Amino acid sequence: MIKFLKHYFVPHSSNDHRARILHPSFLSFFIVVLLSLLIVAPHIKQAYPAVLGVSTNISINELVDYTNQKRSENGLPSLSLSSQLSSAASGKAMDMFTNNYWAHVSPSGTTPWFFIRNAGYNYVYAGENLARGFDNASDIVNAWMASPSHRENILSGNYSEVGFAVQDGSLTGSDTILVVQMFGSQNSTNVAQGGVSDDVQASVVETEITPVPTGVPVASAPESTNAQGVAALTSQPLVDSSLATRNISLFIMMLLIVVLAVELVVIDRKKIERIVSHNLDHIIFLVIIVIAAIIIGGGSVL
Amino acid sequence: MSSIKEHRAYYIFFTLIQILGLVILLTAPNQKIQLTAILLMAFSYFVFAIAHHMMNHDLTAKIVVEYALFASIGLAVVMLLLR
Numbered sequence: 205m206i207k208f209l210k211h212y213f214v215p216h217s218s219n220d221h222r223a224r225i226l227h228p229s230f231l232s233f234f235i236v237v238l239l240s241l242l243i244v245a246p247h248i249k250q251a252y253p254a255v256l257g258v259s260t261n262i263s264i265n266e267l268v269d270y271t272n273q274k275r276s277e278n279g280l281p282s283l284s285l286s287s288q289l290s291s292a293a294s295g296k297a298m299d300m301f302t303n304n305y306w307a308h309v310s311p312s313g314t315t316p317w318f319f320i321r322n323a324g325y326n327y328v329y330a331g332e333n334l335a336r337g338f339d340n341a342s343d344i345v346n347a348w349m350a351s352p353s354h355r356e357n358i359l360s361g362n363y364s365e366v367g368f369a370v371q372d373g374s375l376t377g378s379d380t381i382l383v384v385q386m387f388g389s390q391n392s393t394n395v396a397q398g399g400v401s402d403d404v405q406a407s408v409v410e411t412e413i414t415p416v417p418t419g420v421p422v423a424s425a426p427e428s429t430n431a432q433g434v435a436a437l438t439s440q441p442l443v444d445s446s447l448a449t450r451n452i453s454l455f456i457m458m459l460l461i462v463v464l465a466v467e468l469v470v471i472d473r474k475k476i477e478r479i480v481s482h483n484l485d486h487i488i489f490l491v492i493i494v495i496a497a498i499i500i501g502g503g504s505v506l
Numbered sequence: 507m508s509s510i511k512e513h514r515a516y517y518i519f520f521t522l523i524q525i526l527g528l529v530i531l532l533t534a535p536n537q538k539i540q541l542t543a544i545l546l547m548a549f550s551y552f553v554f555a556i557a558h559h560m561m562n563h564d565l566t567a568k569i570v571v572e573y574a575l576f577a578s579i580g581l582a583v584v585m586l587l588l589r
Contacts, residue, residue, distance in 0.1 A: 231576065453587065479564055489577070
């Protein structure tokens with residue numbers, strides 16, 4: 205067993221003083237594994253969504269609750285769920301999937317206010333937060349709270365109502381779960397200074413998930429301002445593809461980094477002369493990639 | 507470790523280039539720029555490392571292959587996560 209470990213993970217005379225898993229044949233094997241995941245996994249996901257898919261559990265009830273929880277922690281009144289704002293949020297999400305953009309203003313210049321007015325909501329104040337790629341409501345609200353502009357929206361005293369849409373689809377080349385949060389207050393419910401204003405505190409939060417065609421509305425508020433019984437986007441496949449992909453990638457990267465670091469120390473101590481690539485070059489590059497992988501995989505805020 | 511100390515300036519510069527690539531990758535507004543950033547990171551890693559070996563007069567075909575394979579692994583991981 206020790207011989208086996210030495211051969212594969214430590215520079216030794218048996219492996220020409222280069223850990224076996226750092227030999228080109230093994231590195232090629234890792235590339236094949238990663239490329240297989242890149243190419244084959246989407247096809248399996250489409251053919252067998254119950255086996256391989258994205259594990260998701262986002263309900264609008266929870267989004268409302270978490271949002272109001274943050275407001276109450278800051279001494280602000282709760283927002284009520286508005287069916288009109290939820291309808292506007294659905295319209296915005298559909299537009300983003302249809303026109304393939306990830307922004308507050310569409311490439312053709314359509315602002316969030318168009319969708320709000322189009323839903324029959326005559327706002328005095330309005331705002332929009334966007335999120336993509338998260339798999340639960342708590343992470344979404346926490347990500348918004350961690351970003352000053354999103355936080356400002358959630359904790360604004362100008363708003364009295366909120367609406368949500370949760371949709372999945374393909375956006376800018378990635379399969380994504382998109383969450384649109386729209387805030388507003390109308391003339392009769394305005395609590396702040398008053399006056400008509402496009403007081404837009406638009407903010408966006410993102411993460412990536414996986415592919416499927418166009419955006420289909422899977423969750424939007426019911427035709428009532430009551431938050432009870434609103435839809436949720438829930439799926440529990442046998443294997444969570446995004447988690448599996450991330451873990452396999454990180455495992456390969458961490459394994460290579462550790463073996464390269466061990467080699468660096470062992471070779472230096474034993475004073476072995478060999479002509480190979482510089483381990484420190486690889487370590488620096490792989491560490492940077494791991495940092496990128498962790499941040500990309502965990503979502504980001506725009 | 508002595509060889510690392512000898513080439514300290516190279517490693518610092520190399521790390522800064524990679525960090526710059528990371529910042530561009532993470533702040534890119536769309537996927538095209540993200541993919542461009544990771545391609546440039548992998549390319550700069552490959553070119554800098556090869557140039558370093560050339561300056562040290564110890565570049566071999568096997569070394570070139572090793573850098574190409576590590577660059578491919580990094581590219582594959584990021585593309586997998588961006589998908």
